[in-house]
Every structure is written in structure tokens, then in C-alpha cells.
Amino acid sequence: MQSRLLMLNAEAVAAVLQPDDVLAAVQRAFVLHSERQGRVFPVIREKLATGGVFGIKAGDVPAEGLLGFKAAGFWPSNRQLGGEPHQATVMLVDPATGRPVCIIDGNAITTARTGAAxxxxxxxxxxxxxxxxxxxxxxxxxxxxxxxxxxxxxxxxxxxxxxxxxxxxxxxxxxxxxxxxxxxxxxxxxxxxxxxxxxxxxxxxxxxxxxxxxxxxxxxxxxxxxxxxxxxxxxxxxxxxxxxxxxxxxxxxxxxxxxxxxxxxxxxxxxxxxxxxxxxxxxxxxxxxxxxLALQDLTVARLIYEKARDGGLGIEVHWPW
CATH class of the missing domain: 3.40.50.720 (NAD(P)-binding Rossmann-like Domain)
Known part of the structure; x- marks a missing residue:
């Protein structure tokens, strides 16, 4: 059996990320959290021997079929390499099967959802x-x-x-x-x-x-x-x-x-x-x-995924079971 995994880089994310949409998605995350419709799982946040900090924020909204996580952290030495110290990747997962649905560059998501919050x-x-x-x-x-x-x-x-x-x-x-x-x-x-x-x-x-x-x-x-x-x-x-x-x-x-x-x-x-x-x-x-909140990342990631899918953006990868 085949499934499809959509991969969205920073360019694809930037093409669909609009401030008003992000504000609405983040507000939705806060409401879901208040109504206990969305779950926030325990946060992983650990210092690394490389000098970086690595974390995972995950959660789900069972009634909306939303499940996923953000793996992210802060690597200050990236500045010396000409890169961004904050690094993040978001994955949306099919809650019925555990199959990955979409992998998204998470830097712009983190930046925008925090600004909206x-x-x-x-x-x-x-x-x-x-x-x-x-x-x-x-x-x-x-x-x-x-x-x-x-x-x-x-x-x-x-x-x-x-x-x-x-x-x-x-x-x-x-x-x-x-x-x-x-x-x-x-x-x-x-x-x-x-x-x-x-x-x-x-x-x-x-x-x-x-x-x-x-x-x-x-x-x-x-x-x-x-x-x-x-x-x-x-x-x-x-x-x-x-x-x-x-x-x-x-x-x-x-x-x-x-x-x-x-x-x-x-x-x-x-x-x-x-x-x-x-x-x-x-x-x-x-x-x-x-x-x-993980729910902020997930509601914004879902918004990006749906817009990118409908607009034909990103790279689709066949992902065998």
C-alpha cells in the first residue's frame, strides 16, 4: 500500500503564511486548549553536548483528526556558520494510522505563531x-x-x-x-x-x-x-x-x-x-x-499544509507502508 508525504520547505511556507490567518489559527489553538479539546503532551527540552538545546512539543486534537509534533531548539554556534540559531521542523501525522502526512520547515511557523500569540x-x-x-x-x-x-x-x-x-x-x-x-x-x-x-x-x-x-x-x-x-x-x-x-x-x-x-x-x-x-x-x-504551545504549531501547520496542498506547492514523496 502506498501513501503520500508532502514536504514543504521554507519557500513553500512563506508563500502561504499570512498574518491574519496565523492570528486566527493561534487563537483557535488557545480556545481548543481552554476547552480541553486539544491535548498538550509533556515537553522535552534538553541541553546538548554540542552547546545547543533540543526540544519536542507534541499534541493532538482528536475531534479534528490533528496530531503531530515540532522538533526544535537553539544552536547559537550556527551564527558562526552564517545560519539561523533557531531550528525547527514540524510533522503532521495521521492519527488513525500513525503515517506521516506532512513535514514542514518549522522556523517560520515558530516565528509567526509566537508573534501572533x-x-x-x-x-x-x-x-x-x-x-x-x-x-x-x-x-x-x-x-x-x-x-x-x-x-x-x-x-x-x-x-x-x-x-x-x-x-x-x-x-x-x-x-x-x-x-x-x-x-x-x-x-x-x-x-x-x-x-x-x-x-x-x-x-x-x-x-x-x-x-x-x-x-x-x-x-x-x-x-x-x-x-x-x-x-x-x-x-x-x-x-x-x-x-x-x-x-x-x-x-x-x-x-x-x-x-x-x-x-x-x-x-x-x-x-x-x-x-x-x-x-x-x-x-x-x-x-x-x-x-x-504545541497546539499553536499544529493549528498553523495544518493551515499551511492545506493551503500548500490545494495550491500544488511542495514535494510529494511516495511513502510505502
Missing amino acids: GAIGLQQLARTDSRRLCVFGTGVQARVQVDYALRVLPQVDALCYVSVDRQRDEGFERLFAGRLPAACAADADSAVASSDVIITATPGGGPLFAADALKPGAHVNCVGADTKGKRELPDGLLARARLVVDDLAQSRQLGESQWAPATPCVEIGDLLTGKARLARAPDDITVFDLTG
């Missing part, structure tokens, strides 16, 4: 009068986070960024030159103190600013803590904040909650479905901790 957090938590945005980092994830943020917060009219060396990144500035001015901040605490929305999109090497730098009413999206030992927030901040997470267990295992596991929180999916409510007072500080 951040945007959904901003829609739910940031004050509607937020005007000043501060981002830590200038890499791929920082760029997509800002891009998606500007899609859902069109009133933002000032962007500052904190680079690792506090030096200007002209390439980063050019990306947003036609939308709003971007300025490099010399001091992290001052940048945070003057901002309404703060996005941390770094490798998670340690606290990025002082806990008391945040002004009342500010919101923080935390992206970089996705492994034991990583963090971006300072001690004491979560105690001052209203905390929302994508997944409670993952946040306590891999995210910012690992440093304060007793912090009360709600899951973003429960806000979307109405299972939980967060009445935000004007002076409340809110934090959204993004650790990344």
Missing part, C-alpha cells in the same frame, strides 16, 4: 490607550513581535528598542521606518519607565530591567523564557502583576513562573472562551508569559 495577549491585556512600545532584542523574534503588535495596537506611535550592546541597529530601524520612528534606548530602566507596553524577546539570560521601573498600567509580554533556568523578568515583578500564561504547567516548568511558582495566574485561552475574567484596573500591571 503575543498579539493576542496584547489584545486581551494591554490598555487601549497604550501609545509607547519598548522591545528588548532586535533579532527575528523581536521583529515579528513588534510587527504583530502594531497590527493589533494601531494607536502606538513611538517605538524604542534595547539592543544587547545598547548600540543602534539600523536594520531593525529600517523595518519599521514607514510605520513609526524607532529609537535605540541607552538605559533599559528609563526605556521601561516611559513605555506602556514592553516586549522581552531575548535568549532569556537574566533579568532585563528593575522591577520598580514599570509604571502603573503597563503591560509586559515575555517571550524569551522557554527553558529551565531562563528568565527575563526581575525578582518581585510577578508579585506586583496580574499574570496570564499560555499554559500553567509549562510556565511553571519552563517560563517566568518557574521563579515564582505560587503566583496566581489564568490561562489566555480561558480569557478567550470566557471561562475566566480579568477586570483590568487602569493602574494594574499585567504580564503575559509565552512558553509556546
Whole structure:
């Protein structure tokens, strides 16, 4: 018996990946998670002797015939080879037979779905009068986070960024030159103190600013803590904040909650479905901790697979039983 395996490289993924579609797919993932229709399996995340970090995130949605995983990680030495440190591959599997259905370059999926998740957090938590945005980092994830943020917060009219060396990144500035001015901040605490929305999109090497730098009413999206030992927030901040997470267990295992596991929180999916409510007072500080759900990868991968299949993209391989 023969089956067919569709293989989609980065070029094929880019041809069908649209921000509005990704936002809808990621929101669907959060809703499925809240309604317990989608399962998230235990995460594998291990350091390697090569200096990299390798992980697997897997899950399924039985009622929708969706099953699969993402094998991904971070290899910092790739920069010396002229490559991207983040590497990811997604596989969709037929839940009835276990046969692989589609193998997809996962780098763009990871980037886009994380940007979309951040945007959904901003829609739910940031004050509607937020005007000043501060981002830590200038890499791929920082760029997509800002891009998606500007899609859902069109009133933002000032962007500052904190680079690792506090030096200007002209390439980063050019990306947003036609939308709003971007300025490099010399001091992290001052940048945070003057901002309404703060996005941390770094490798998670340690606290990025002082806990008391945040002004009342500010919101923080935390992206970089996705492994034991990583963090971006300072001690004491979560105690001052209203905390929302994508997944409670993952946040306590891999995210910012690992440093304060007793912090009360709600899951973003429960806000979307109405299972939980967060009445935000004007002076409340809110934090959204993004650790990344397998369901996000799978709903976006399914979207890509269906569009690529219908559009005749990719390479089909005969895959004997």
C-alpha cells in the first residue's frame, strides 16, 4: 500500500503564511486548549553536548483528526556558520494510522505563531490607550513581535528598542521606518519607565530591567523564557502583576513562573472562551508569559499544509507502508 508525504520547505511556507490567518489559527489553538479539546503532551527540552538545546512539543486534537509534533531548539554556534540559531521542523501525522502526512520547515511557523500569540495577549491585556512600545532584542523574534503588535495596537506611535550592546541597529530601524520612528534606548530602566507596553524577546539570560521601573498600567509580554533556568523578568515583578500564561504547567516548568511558582495566574485561552475574567484596573500591571504551545504549531501547520496542498506547492514523496 502506498501513501503520500508532502514536504514543504521554507519557500513553500512563506508563500502561504499570512498574518491574519496565523492570528486566527493561534487563537483557535488557545480556545481548543481552554476547552480541553486539544491535548498538550509533556515537553522535552534538553541541553546538548554540542552547546545547543533540543526540544519536542507534541499534541493532538482528536475531534479534528490533528496530531503531530515540532522538533526544535537553539544552536547559537550556527551564527558562526552564517545560519539561523533557531531550528525547527514540524510533522503532521495521521492519527488513525500513525503515517506521516506532512513535514514542514518549522522556523517560520515558530516565528509567526509566537508573534501572533503575543498579539493576542496584547489584545486581551494591554490598555487601549497604550501609545509607547519598548522591545528588548532586535533579532527575528523581536521583529515579528513588534510587527504583530502594531497590527493589533494601531494607536502606538513611538517605538524604542534595547539592543544587547545598547548600540543602534539600523536594520531593525529600517523595518519599521514607514510605520513609526524607532529609537535605540541607552538605559533599559528609563526605556521601561516611559513605555506602556514592553516586549522581552531575548535568549532569556537574566533579568532585563528593575522591577520598580514599570509604571502603573503597563503591560509586559515575555517571550524569551522557554527553558529551565531562563528568565527575563526581575525578582518581585510577578508579585506586583496580574499574570496570564499560555499554559500553567509549562510556565511553571519552563517560563517566568518557574521563579515564582505560587503566583496566581489564568490561562489566555480561558480569557478567550470566557471561562475566566480579568477586570483590568487602569493602574494594574499585567504580564503575559509565552512558553509556546504545541497546539499553536499544529493549528498553523495544518493551515499551511492545506493551503500548500490545494495550491500544488511542495514535494510529494511516495511513502510505502
